[in-house]
Amino acid sequence: MKADSDVLKRFISELEKLGATAELLETRTQVVKHLSDFVREKGAKMVLAYGLERMLSSELSKAITSMGISYFDINDVDRRDLRKLLERADIGITGADLAVAETGSLIITSENDAARLLSCLPPIHVAILPRENILDSFLDLAEWLRKMQGTSKRTVSVITGPSRTADIELEIVLGVHGPCELHVIILGGALSEG
Amino acid sequence: MKGRNLIAEVSEALKNKSQIENLRTSMLCMRDKRDAAMAGYSEKELAELRNIRQASLSSLNESIKMLKDKLEENGCGFYFAKTAKDACEYVVNVAKTRGVKRIVKAKSMTTEEIELNKRLVAEGFEVIETDLGEWLVQLAGQKPSHLTAPAIHLSRYEISKLIEDRLGVRLPADPKEVTKFVRAFLREKFLTADMGITGGNFVVAETGSLVLVTNEGNGRLVTALPRIHVAIVGVEKLVRTWEDALKILNVLPKSATGQNMATYVTILNSGSETPSLDGGFVEREFHLVLLDNGRLSALQDTVMSEALKCIRCSACFNVCPTYRVLGGHVFGYIYSGPTGIPWTYISHGLENAASYAPLCISCGLCRETCPIGIDMPTMISEIKRRYGERNGYRWVDRRLAGYESLVKLASNTAPVSNFLLGTSMAKWILEKLIGIDRRVNLPKFSGKTLRELLDGVLVPRAESDRKVAYFADSMAYYIDVDVGLATVNVLQKNGFNVVMPPQKGSGMPSFLYGLLDDAKKLAEYNVKQMYEYVSKGYDIVSAEPTAIYCLRFVYPKLLGTTKEVQEVAERSYELFGYLLRMLESGMLDLSFKRYNGVKAVYHLPCHSRHLSKDRPVLKFLEMLGIDAEFIDYGCCGMGGTWGMKKGYEGYEISKAIAEPLVMAISKSGADFVVTECSLCKMQIERFTGKKVVHPILLLDKAYKGLPIP
Known part of the structure; x- marks a missing residue:
């Protein structure tokens, strides 16, 4: 599995170059612990999630609401409230379908724009990605995109780091219209030695 | 030139010292970042990109049909707009019939090209640019001055003053503070807009997908919040397959901003459901307007079709010497920068393109840096030619292009001409009569031409099979004759048989000023003479890089790739590149003095x-x-x-x-x-x-x- 860990290392290093963070976690309990600490540290008042595994979402909900912070899974809220919640959320947590190591990119598909807006509107975006879904190179996406765009109407978002601009005197500023911070949680398996 | 006074514009721009300083620093920084990001690309990979662009253009008709079918199958609006007016009309109609009031836009040069904002505003719609740079440019009532950095001509101080003047908000001259303010200011606009307008970086025909590349995230909000999305995309942006699209997408941010990948790439093939303001979801309407506006006829133009391969990365802006001091408002019409000259020709006509084409000095750096290898200098010279043929060439350009006869005269009368040309009276006359600036010190002419000086030197050595035909070009022939003598001497020292075939100047000045018929005649003559020797196994060498640049790149463009032209091009070497090859194959005489400490x-x-x-x-x-x-x-x-x-x-x-x-x-x-x-x-x-x-x-x-x- 050496190649695998090289890909993982590359992905993490590219993410960090972009000003994003990566956390490698093994178990659901670790993820819940990590995220509830994170949410508290950030002083968030409302967290919105979409596309997480059922069990994970319900455990997260328990842990986060127990601290007096609101937590909603988009699937569970009244559709009429969605827009308001999206506008107000401090942190958006989403799943990620794939990632590309050489560019540090996340690939997230969404069945509707509530899901897509979750990684656009809140100032902080957390993405949860299974380790085995990291591809080596950007060009590896061709077949997958052909299938995805050929058979469904899901919008595909490729996200590479936090929102940024260099429009004023080329000075890089993070967090223009999209999230100011991007955190990636990679599930399953630690870096092997060497 | 359509009411434009280029000289006045230039003199104004050159007074703006802070803009020159900003542009200079920014362009150098962008060039270096770009070069670092592109370092991993091999010649082979770059050639592949060029082939993809070529193949995409060749299959355009099929792709258009495929795209139309796909989009209609997905329930989207598809419109093929023949002209800018047609495209604007379509958008206005969609907006009117759907009761649109507020429109948010993501950065799109194609909508600048068709001057869509002007039209929408005239119809009473509120139009808001959301890319930070575009927003600033809109606030200032200007046009973007750079493809990927539209407000690069403005300093942070000018920007904070602009916001204060227009919005009454006082901000420190700090990009972070300005960005924070704009985030909040525009967020409300995004949330309440009825319609989003974007361009598109590619459209992938096989799945009918629009690909939109942004860094700020405004492209995502523009396509995810409003209930209508209209994308306006030039027809040349169509690619056939995802393999092709990804290879171009992979190079675009590297060559544009030196980023390994742009922050956001949005890929969509229909409108999706969006949470609406008043609760629940609405199904977004998605319209794709495919714009022709001169592109398809340019495709039939053997010279200008090259411009359609442009992926709009803007790398050519960063290296263009005149752009770097004048900026995109002078070095541009609506499209600016080197690629903007042929693009203006395609979408806004010859007159407008020719209005700033004289600012191109044919250094060729645009072509050299272009990831697709687009030959901008040839297109720009052709634009100068087409304009010159129609409206006459400028006097000074004709004189400078035909410099060789003047140089010959000065050389024949050398001591006298050198004396005369040094006088202020002569300089005044040259300025008035020809248009050469009186501050220019003309070089000293040699009393004897290089050929005369080499009389008896170019003796064949029977024992050697190393053979070089030396192409001197005018400067070494009439003026810097010592360079010619040294070249011959060094080559002979290394055992070469050196000959100097009959030759004329390389013709670069004629090429530069668009006198392409003259350039062609020189090219024909030189190729004919050089081929004589190439066919006998000689390599062509010149100590003047421009001469070899002409033999290798310019002549094949002027004359077409016949066997003679091709072989001459392939066998032409710039002197030091040639010597380096010899060094690497161990054939160079290394018995020379060292100058340590110099x-x-x-x-x-x-x-x-x-x-x-x-x-x-x-x-x-x-x-x-x-x-x-x-x-x-x-x-x-x-x-x-x-x-x-x-x-x-x-x-x-x-x-x-x-x-x-x-x-x-x-x-x-x-x-x-x-x-x-x-x-x-x-x-x-x-x-x-x-x-x-x-x-x-x-x-x-x-x-x-x-x-x-």
Whole structure:
């Protein structure tokens, strides 16, 4: 599995170059612990999630609401409230379908724009990605995109780091219209030695 | 030229010192970041990109049909707009019939091209640009001055003043603070907009997908919040497959901003459901307007079709010497920068393209840096030709293009002509009669031509099979004859049989000013003479990089790729690249003197950049023991004869371009400057006062064991 860990290392290093963070976690309990600490540290008042595994979402909900912070899974809220919640959320947590190591990119598909807006509107975006879904190179996406765009109407978002601009005197500023911070949680398996 | 006074615009722009400083620093920074990001691309991979662009254009008709079917199958609106007016009409109609009030836009040069905002505002819609740079430009009532950095001409101070003047909000001159303010200011607009308008970086025909690349995230909000999304995309952006799309997408951010990948790539093939303001979801309408506006007829134009391969990365802006001092408002119409000249021709016509084409000095750096290898100089010269044929060429351009007969005359009468040309009366006459700036010091003519001086020197050596046909070009032939003598001597020292076939000047000035028929005649003559020797196994060598640039790249464009032209091109070598090859194959005589402790600055001529990636002169300077500092600001601004043109037509711009190079050389403490181009030499000597030498003079002295100046 050496190649695998090289890909993982590359992905993490590219993410960090972009000003994003990566956390490698093994178990659901670790993820819940990590995220509830994170949410508290950030002083968030409302967290919105979409596309997480059922069990994970319900455990997260328990842990986060127990601290007096609101937590909603988009699937569970009244559709009429969605827009308001999206506008107000401090942190958006989403799943990620794939990632590309050489560019540090996340690939997230969404069945509707509530899901897509979750990684656009809140100032902080957390993405949860299974380790085995990291591809080596950007060009590896061709077949997958052909299938995805050929058979469904899901919008595909490729996200590479936090929102940024260099429009004023080329000075890089993070967090223009999209999230100011991007955190990636990679599930399953630690870096092997060497 | 359609009411444009280019000279007045140039003189105004050159007064704006802070803009020049900003542009200069920014463009250099972008160039260096871009070069670093592109370093991993091999020649083979770049050739593949070029092939993809070519193949995409060749299959355009099929792709259009495929796209239309896919989009209609997905329930989207599809409209093929023949003209800018048609495209605007369609958008206005969609907006009107759906009760739209507020429109948010993501950055799109295609909507600038069709002047959509003007039309929408006239119809009473509120139109808000959301890309930070575009928003600033809109607030200032200006046009974008750069493809990927639209507000690069504004400083942070000007920006905070602009926001205060227009919105009454006082902000510190700090990009972070401005960005924070704009985030909040525009967020509300996004949330309440009825319609989003975007361009598109590609459209993938096989799945009917729009691909939108942004960094700020405004493209995502524009396509995810409003209930209607209209994308306006030039028809040349169609690619066939995802394999093709990804290869281009992979190179785009690297070449554009030096990013490995852009922050956001949005890929969609229909409108999706969006949470609406009043609760629940609405199904978004998605319309794709495919814009022709001159593109399809350009596709039939053997010269201009090349421009359609452009992926709009803007790398050519960063290296363009005149753009770097004048900015995109002067060096542009609506499209700006080098690629903007043929693009203006395609979408806004010959007159508008020709209105700023004279600012191109044919250094060719745009072509050299373009990831697709688009030949902008040839298209720009062709635009100058088409304009000149219709409206007449400028007097000064004709004179400078036909310089060779004047040079011949001056050379024949050398001591007298040198004396006369040095007088202020003669300089005044040259300025009035020809248009050469009176501040230009013309070079001293040699009393004897190089051919006369080489009489008896070019004797064949029966024992050698190393054969070189030397192409001198005018400067070494009439003026810098010592360069010609040294070249022959060094080649002979290395056992070469050197011949000098009959030849004329390379024709670069004619090419530069669009006198392509004259350039063609020179090219035909030179190819015919050179081929005589190439067919007998000779290599062609010149110490003048521009000459080889012409033989290799310009002549095949002017004459077409016949067997003779092709073989001459393939066998033409710039002197130091040629010597380096010999060195690497162990064939170079290394018995030359070393000059340890000597300090020099090296300036790389633009045309050399095309000929070899190895920077052979630097390697030789190192071998000679010379401590050479490589100062790389790109083009020195001379552009052959262009920098001699009077005032704001040439000289003043040329001087502004040279400024940072001149300053760096003056500060360097070097004993002299080395460069292999005779016109760069003139430029650097006139503005630094330092001695500039061709490297072959150093090598020749080193073989002879003589001291150097």
